[in-house]
Amino acid sequence: MKNNTLMRFFTMLGPPAWRYAGPEAWAALEEEMGVALPADYECIIDGYGPVELNGPLSLGHPTTGRSNLAEQTRSTAQAWSGAPWEDVELESNQRLSPEILNIRFGTPDGLIHAVSENRSVVWAGQGDVSRGWWLPRLARQSR
Incomplete structure (x- = not known):
């Protein structure tokens, strides 16, 4: 049986x-x-991907050629690993480590690409396993 949050998502x-x-x-x-x-x-x-939801939100899937989640994860981690941090806007997230400069991308102890939204990426980070996964959103600022 799926949990209530997941069922609400499916209902929506x-x-x-x-x-x-x-x-x-x-x-x-x-x-x-x-x-x-x-x-x-x-x-x-698995239920919806790959799909663009309401335009800007994109969900990849690991089995498809188009919007392949594995490729998105690799390429996004590589791109963001080399990002100049002064160009990155970090939205408030109480659970994000204050050592933002030490964040890694695409590693088990780092951030993993979850979904894309316009010019930003919603990442999943496991961090402290006892607290579960958290979802910081990082956005590239336009110049």
Whole structure:
């Protein structure tokens, strides 16, 4: 049985299509990243991805060629690892470590690409396992 939060999400978006559900792709992605992703996240992506929601919000999927989540994760982590931090806007997140300059991308103890939104990325970070996953949103500022 799915939890209440997940069921509310499904109710809001309508019945999931389950077009690309693929446990093997998730296992390969998690092995590559060195971390198990939240089951609810995988369920949402399997149910709806790849898709653009309401225009700017994009959900990739690890089994597809278009909007491939594994490729998005690798390329986004590489791009953000080299980002000049003075160009990065960090939205307030009480659980984000104050040592922002030490944040890593695409590693088990770092931030992993979750979804894309316009010119920003919503990341998932496991951090302190006892507190669960957290979702900081980092945005590139336009010059």
